Every structure is written in C-alpha cells, then in structure tokens.
Amino acid sequence: MSDRTEPPFRRGTALLIAVAISAIVGVCVLALWRSAAGAGRADTLERATLAAALQADSARTLAYAMLDTGAWRSLRLPGDTSTLASGAAPRGRWQTEIARLGWQTVLVRGRATVQSGVPNVEAHADRRTLIPLRMPLQMPHSAVTGANAWIVDPAAAVGLASATGPELLCRPAGHTIVVTAQAPFPAGLDPLRYPVVDPDTVRDTLVGVFRLTRSHLTRPLHVEGMLVLDSELLLGADLRLTGVLVTRGSIRSLGGRLSVTGAVVSGDAGGGHSGLGPGDQVRYDACAIRRAVERVTQLGPSSTWTHLSLF
Numbered sequence: 001m002s003d004r005t006e007p008p009f010r011r012g013t014a015l016l017i018a019v020a021i022s023a024i025v026g027v028c029v030l031a032l033w034r035s036a037a038g039a040g041r042a043d044t045l046e047r048a049t050l051a052a053a054l055q056a057d058s059a060r061t062l063a064y065a066m067l068d069t070g071a072w073r074s075l076r077l078p079g080d081t082s083t084l085a086s087g088a089a090p091r092g093r094w095q096t097e098i099a100r101l102g103w104q105t106v107l108v109r110g111r112a113t114v115q116s117g118v119p120n121v122e123a124h125a126d127r128r129t130l131i132p133l134r135m136p137l138q139m140p141h142s143a144v145t146g147a148n149a150w151i152v153d154p155a156a157a158v159g160l161a162s163a164t165g166p167e168l169l170c171r172p173a174g175h176t177i178v179v180t181a182q183a184p185f186p187a188g189l190d191p192l193r194y195p196v197v198d199p200d201t202v203r204d205t206l207v208g209v210f211r212l213t214r215s216h217l218t219r220p221l222h223v224e225g226m227l228v229l230d231s232e233l234l235l236g237a238d239l240r241l242t243g244v245l246v247t248r249g250s251i252r253s254l255g256g257r258l259s260v261t262g263a264v265v266s267g268d269a270g271g272g273h274s275g276l277g278p279g280d281q282v283r284y285d286a287c288a289i290r291r292a293v294e295r296v297t298q299l300g301p302s303s304t305w306t307h308l309s310l311f
Helices: 008-068 165-170 286-296
Strands: 081-089 092-102 105-115 122-134 142-146 157-160 178-182 206-212 221-229 233-235 239-247 251-253 258-266 281-284 303-310
Touching (some): 008 081, 008 092, 233 239, 239 286
Parallel strands (some): 142 178, 206 221, 221 239, 258 281
Antiparallel strands (some): 092 105, 105 122
C-alpha cells in the first residue's frame, strides 16, 4: 500500500473554513452574551424604576393625611414651599413636599431615588398632584360690601391698608380695591355649617370660624377669623374683629361700636341697609381676609402625573 500525500491547497482551504466557522460561532456567542446582558440590564433598570415610582407614590400619599389637617395653610404666600417628611428607603431615599403655586392652587410632590444596581445609574421618580382650593367666599374687593348700599356716618372711619409688601401680594390680581361696594350674599357660603357660640358666654378672644346663637350682641366680643350670621346683626356692644364679618341680614348699631381689620359683607336680607355709625372703623386688609377665609377653604378634585428618569 503506497502513501498518499494530500495536496497543500486542500489543507489550506480546510484551515480557512475552520477559522471562518470559529469566527462565526464566536460572533454568535458574543451577540447572544450581549443580548442577554442587555436584557438583564434593562430588567434591572425597569425594576429600579418601578421601585422608585412606588416609593414616590407612598411619599405623596403620606402628604394627603397632612393636607387634611391643614398643612397647606402654613404656606402663607404663593411660591412658598415646605418639606413635610423625608427618610431613607431600601437602596435609596424619599421626600414629601408641598408648594403653593397660587392663592387657589397647591402642588403635592412625592420624590424618590433608588440605586438601580447598574454602576453610576439611579432611578428617579417625581409623583406630583395639583390640587385646587375651593373657597366658599371669594375675596371681597371692598372694605364694606352690601346687597344694598351701606349708610356710612361721616364720623365713621373706612379705609384701605397701604398696598405695599405682603398686603399687596394678598390682594386679588386685576381688581381695584374700593371702600364700599354692592354685591349679593355669597352663594357658596352656608352659615349653618359653622360652630355655634353664645356670645354671652365668651370671655376670651375667639379664634377660628363661628356663628352666633343670637343676632343681638349685648357683651363685647373679640374675634380673629370669621364671624358668620344667618340673620341680621344688632350691635348693642362693641365687636372687634380681625378677618371677615359676614351676615345674611343687615348690620346695625344699637350703641355698640364696630372695629374690623379685614372686610365686612352683608346680605341685607329683607331689603334692609347696613350702616356704620360714629366711631365705627373698618380697614380693608387683604392678608387678614385671606387668613380668615382659608379657615373654611377645602381641597378640590386633583390631577396627578409622574415623571420617571434614569441617570
């Protein structure tokens, strides 16, 4: 049997084919590895983003309990912000904030950051809720407002605070503030909703929103907030108030003096006319009015959205 020698060109062709096959297999393996690694990275980032979104939503929900207790009232002026709570979460941190965008709008934010597990990448979620504020009494544009024209004695003092500093910011935009005006009784204001107090039993300053049990005031009374009556008000004694005085009927003096820093609104039910006598004083103060009205302002229907990011 004789030895056979394979031609050199055949051995070279086989080697090239083997090298090509090895290269193709290597490329396929590398592609599969990269695909698996990419899928794993995407899954990791997705889970981190979901965790951040859930944590941000929890932080925002926490704010609602605080809002129900009136936390937003601490934001005195538009642009004010407050951090209600913050803390650490698994692999991250969270924060709850509220901001006043305007006199009748509050923004609630729940923010969270979670470490994704991918080097130098964090998942961020910003859950925001925009809440309108529903006021039963719109801002008065005058010191005294009546359904009928007020009768003002020449010896009474009715004026406006200087439109500077915070008082200017508190004034309703686009409105000219006047001394007296006419307007119907506020339709959204229900006096029967508010706590009742007997003025004869009061010895200290009342702070809040109250309704008197009787229309005839026989003892001096000092109120900081809102005083609302479903009837007329007969002043047989001095009434000093910082905020807003609202009556469905008329306001008349029976020897007592009226001193108000804020505004007075009368519905003049039955066709009567409210009046200010000698020594009565009403000074329009927009900030005093807003502080009083906000005691009866409620949160309205909200809208929510979420911003997610990775960086």
